[in-house]
Amino acid sequence: MEKHERRDIPWLRLLLICLAFGIAAPVLGQSLDSLEQALATAELTNAEKIDVYKELALGYINDHPSRSRLFSAEGLSIAKKEGDQKSESAFLYYLGSSYYVSTMYDSAAVYLDKALALARQNGDEDSEVSTLKMYGQLYRRQGQYEKALARYLEAVKIGEQLEDDQQLCDVYMGIGGTYHLMQNNTQALYYYGKAEKIALKHENGQNLGDIYLSLSSVYKYEEGGKEKAIHYAEESLKIHRQSGSRSNEISALQTLCGAYFQYDDYLNAMKYAEEGLHLAKETGNTNLIAHSYADISSISYYMQQYERSAEAALVALETDSTDHHLKLTVFSNLPLIYAHLGKLDAMEEYFARYKSAVDNYSNETYQNSLTEMEVKYETEKKELKIGALEKQRQLHGWLGVAGATVLLIALAFAFIRYRLAVSRRKLAEAETRRLEQEQQLVAVQATLDGEAAERSRLAKDLHDGLGSMLSAVKINLPRVKGDALLEAVDVSRFQTALGMLDDSIQELRRVAHHMMPESLLRYGLKISLSDFCDAIPIAQFHYFGDEARLPEKLEIMVYRCIHELVNNALKHAEGTQINVQLIQEPERLSFTVQDDGKGFDEHTVSEGMGLQNIRQRVAAFQGKMAIYSSGHGTEIHVELQLTNKDSND
Template sequence: MANAHMNKGTIYKMQDMHAEALKEYLKALQLFEKEGHDVGRGMVLGNISHVYLQLRNFEKAEKYLKESEAIAIKSNDKEALGSVAIALTNIYQETDMPKAIAYASRAADIYHQLGNKYSEAVALYILGRCYQESGNYQQAPYYTEQGLVLAKEVNYPNLLAQLYVNLSNVRYHQKKYQESETLALAAKSKDSTNLEIKHNALLNQVRNNMYLGNFEQSAKYLDEYTASIQQLATDEYQGSISNLEAKYETEKKELQINALEKQRQLYIWLGVAIAGGLLVALAFAYIRYRLAVSKRKLAEEESHRLEQEKQLVAVQATLDGEAAERSRLAKDLHDGLGGMLSAVKMNLPQMNGDAILEAMDVTRLQTALGMLDDSIQELRRGSSSHDARILITLWTKSISI
């Protein structure tokens, strides 16, 4: 996934879509950092730096390259160190030429140690250009020719064309016009599609032939150079129009997508709000239902409690009535029945003295008197404890006797 984002960023970078390229590179960087992939991080940082270099933001370009360099040093990645050195050379060519020369030389040494002839030739080409741009036309051809030897070995046409045209520039400044002319022709023959190389070679041919006295040839190259510049301007204009149209369509689609996304989010929030409202309403209804049930239950419990209180009052009244009735009955028994039993007891001894009774009757009479005494005692005790039921039972027994 990180490599996919990095490749996508490179496509955007080649189309000069810098914001989109940076967005993809930063996604790749985040994924590489999450995985702890230092090599991938270094590559992405280098690509981010190149975008800022295209934007001529040299400060940020240097910042990201220094981070990439630190990773390469930590992992002892020579290939990455060479790549970073060349990238830093491109930055310092705009800001600090001595540093640019130092980094280009370092890159050439690294690639020489690795045996990477192509990259060494590139580093030598850049080093030759640094000396040329600083006006040192003694060192410039030395490194350019070394690079040319290596480029011929790897046989890479575009690199050969760049080295030929760079050496043609040096020979022109050295006033070696014929050699500069030959090198310009060689550059065009190696790569005729690269307009930068083509225009540089044609310009050298115009100037060389003027100094060589070949004015007609110079005029011919000038016409060719002018036509190529005009064609380039037209192509660039058309390309700009196409890019603007493509950008317009892209932005239009993005606006539509954004509008649909916002609409979708609005519907989602509306759905959430409605669902939330329904949940609140249901919760409120449930709470009301529970409150109603609780109130009804409390009312039923209160009614049941009142009913129990009524029953308790009725029972208490009954008990109080029974207690009063027992008290009255005990009093009646004590006052009425007790007096009658006492009178019977007083008369029975007289009957025993005056009447002639048989021995069995005397015994029965004595027994009756004893039971009568017991009844009187029980009646008195029962009256004091209000136990009328026992008194009635005893009284019933005495009557039966």
């Protein structure tokens, strides 16, 4: 969006007014609050009030259009009473511009018509150029590109007679932007170049920032233009952030997003799109909000986040359905999005709406006819009217537009069918991969179940069988000795044998316990892991969350994984401390084993059987495992999602 320039404001008089009443003096484009304070506290003449209302109306147009309308209406009332038709024309222009910013285009056209008629009646050519330029923006936003160029070229003719570089710079930018939307980048670059020369000549940073935005939008579609596109967008963002204009800053963020998106850098593109949306919501500018949602929709589609893409596209349409270019973009994306989601009815609906929107597009012949009109303006320098433009457009364009429409529809239909075929093939491949993964997981789960059952059996056999036998031996040995007298050496050996038998019984119980810990089956993960870590001097256990019991298989898997990870740390890390952390939430379970040992290089050291077994166990429960290792230690983190069934068991 072109910015609105400040004009016809007697700043010296306003400065004297503020100083006279002890109010902080306003700085150009900086302190609108000071002007409002002047209205409330100073005794101003009607002429002075009109000047203040002009500055407030213009200052709030882009970022707070509703406040701009409030001050414009108050200033218009005073101007009518004073018979100041020039100021009356200015306030009508501000009203039309503020309605344009709020995307209320019918109201904008009403006030711009009044402003243009009054400016021509009074011979105010400066106001006439501004109003014609605003008309160009309005028609361009609505997709009426021939009308937009007609208004812009009328403004060029008057601006050249006035030798008003500021006005010409803005109008050249508008013409370049219109040609860019028509995909005629040769003409777009020509007019952006003319605007850039003027901005550099007068060192106008604001205009230069807007021009850099436009150049970025053009170069991102040029072959080898990536660096230029990103460079111009970043320079524009710096300029507009310094100026404090939120709407221009948002436009720069959206343009930078588009540059990264064009070159498949979707993460950076999404970052700038979300930042732009946040600022756009703060300003309340519906068109900027809608464009931000459209950007997020396009990026999400290529990131294969189809649900989010569809949701953002629909919000964009609901927010602003008046922007022709925005509708065309969203309508062309939604059929593809719904094709991926398998919603064929919705796909057909939006494909039909896309075909309807395509009817408004122009073809190459139509663009060339508009270029010829521009040449006529440049060479003959005579008044052109809307009726003449319509006739010439019909003469050169009807057949071309009809043919281009049919061709575009046919190509779009063929493209949709191709994408549907590709989508079906990809869905089939994805289903095949899913079934293979499920088969692998079933096999791993069966292996884990068998292992758990075997461990349980062995633990029971060791404890109940061999453990009982050893205990019986221990009880009977003293009886075998009876009252027999033994030498001192034999007594010592006998006592040693009893001690070794005690140690064997304890070791057997420890092995049986770790194969299938009784505390795990009785009390759950928290108690069993706490007992396990307490037995290791350098291990510390931390537990967070609720203590609801989980399915037995899941608890055994978590216990075995932590047991293996701690043993690995003891064997290989050579550290002084091991931290075990378990977090249990209603929908999530995670655990971490961290040591301060020597670590290892994940890229050069292959995983051993222990880590591979842990990965298989975690994968069997659809979990994720991450390893972080450096010279300061190793951290292994496992994340598991719990279903309602898991949480309530």
